[in-house]
Amino acid sequence: MVLTVGAGAVVGLVLNSDKRRDPFEEEAVAADPNSVVVTKKDLQALLRGHTEALNAGDLKAYTAIFESKTAGLIQQQTRVFNNLRKLPLTQMSYQTLQQQGRTQDSFGRGVTFTLDVAFVHQFEGVDLRPVSEWYRWTITKSGVDAPLRVTKVGGAPAPLGESKTVYYPGPWDIWPSVAVVKTERAIVLAHPSMAAQAERIAPIAERAAVNDLNFVAENGQRGEAVPKGFVVALAKGKGQLGNLFRQTKATEAGVSIPMPTWSGSPTGVKIGASRVVMDVTSPFFDTSEGIAEIFRHEFAHSAMASLDSGKFDLLGLDNWVVEGFAEYVANRGSAISANIRYDEGRAYLAGQLPEPFRGRIPDNISWDVQGMTGVNYLMGHLAMRLIEERYGERKLVDFVAAHYRGDESAAALQKVLGVGEAQFQRQWAGYVRAQLG
Structure with a gap:
């Protein structure tokens, strides 16, 4: 028998992320002017500037926080910046989650630590509420007057569950470019090599979205707890299917991944959005009807996901x-x-x-x-x-x-x-x- 940890387990923990102990709440900042110190205020300023640069379209400012001596890091983050700027997102910001490691040194030596960072975002006309992807940054401060530098970026490890990471990586993290096809109720994201296929698939996705959303609305589920559409990413093979918005061994033909609302919701909506990932090499994609069937299946998951209570449950x-x-x-x-x-x-x-x-x-x-x-x-x-x-x-x-x-x-x-x-x-x-x- 295979025991699968339910998605609800990770969802419940993510929903409670804002209740984590603030790593700086008991911090005693050294009075010695020779001490190397990184404070909560410093990190908030770093992320605020990073957010402002992204929203302003300022690539130079966006990449300024990354260590240029780390091979490929600037190139990687330039790709992320360019991809994010293509997407129909109504909001984007970077928020602190949890810090690990030494953030001050009384002898003037440099410090290196990790910071888990939430990339908070919301797709226009689709996501009910903002959701978050979790990164883990390695940050250094080499001396008293040295700036903070990010030397490594990856996914924040998941506390439990099948995925090794928390909603990482997004297509914007790993694809050289993102092809975007938008219909009224669907946003289809594809690797540039699959852009033409995305164009062909998008109308089928639109019809499936209309079918499912009309069905749940006609049967009493409507309003703020039901999404207006869906975000889809196309994958080629099980390896890619398991490496979008999660990192796991995939066996499905498609998957709907529920994502918790960032920092709660005044309306009580626990799941703010979902991400649907489809393996275009599966037999479903041999025919138009097969494509429509699997879209109807995964969109049915996504249409109901926002009703989820979000309570912790090991099996879901x-x-x-x-x-x-x-x-x-x-x-x-x-x-x-x-x-x-x-x-x-x-x-x-x-x-x-x-x-x-x-x-x-x-x-x-x-x-x-x-x-x-x-x-x-x-x-x-x-x-x-x-x-x-x-x-x-x-x-x-x-x-x-x-x-x-x-x-x-x-x-x-x-x-x-x-x-x-x-x-x-x-x-x-x-x-x-x-x-x-």
Whole structure:
């Protein structure tokens, strides 16, 4: 069995980042004029100037904080600057998160330490709230009167979870240039070598966005907690898929990555945006309908993500609800026999898969058992179809929304549908047999 740490775990920790102990709150600044000291005020001034340079389009000032003797650093940060200036962002700023290491020396020697920095940003017309990507900078001050210099830039390590970093790297960090295709409800980002493909894909993404957003709105989910569109980055292969807005081993064809609102929200929206990454080498991209299906699936995740309560949970939301709902939206209106996993589902009932069918909806611990992940998606999908057929789409969306907002799935079944978990399991098992038998 594979135990997957839920995305909610990292989300919960990021949401609480502003509650970290201020590393300078107990700092005693030495009175000796020969001491080398870096204060909180110094770091705030450094980041404020960096922010102002980016927003003003002043490349020289933006790169001035980086050590020119570090090979490739100025070139790297020039690329970041140029890429960010291309993007439809309504705000950009750099904020301090956490400092580690010695920031003063009483003997006049230089100091070197690390500073975790949040790049706070918001895509125009798409992101509900500002979100952040976390960098780790190495900073030096070589003497009493020396300026601060950044000598290394990378991603801040994630405290736990599958990703090694916190929403790093963005495409602007690693691509030589960013091709941007904007529709009314989608912003598609691509490597320059894939710019033409992005142009072809963008209209399909737009239609999928309209489909999903209209569906959730027609079924009661609208207003400030529902995004107006989505940001998509195109990747070529699993290696790239796992190296955009995260650093992990990727196995999916696409992924929706929820990003917490920066420093809270007066409206209580915990998830301020999502980033959708698509592997264009997957079989879904062989046909226009396949592309549309995977976009509908991932956009369904993103459309509901901002309803997330953001509470810490090691395993996260129940996969059978989250993935089942996305599969339902992606395949809404199609016969179950047309599902790409239909034959696998029939094999499951016939006892031909690694695990036998026991009449229980798969839980998160067993979700990724080898040879079972695909059919588990189908099992979740069938649960959503059962709810829709018995209770209607409005109740289906209400049930899923209740789970995102913090109710355990069993509690949401009782509250929204008026059915206990054991009874629903029996209904579901009979429904699966009837659909696949």
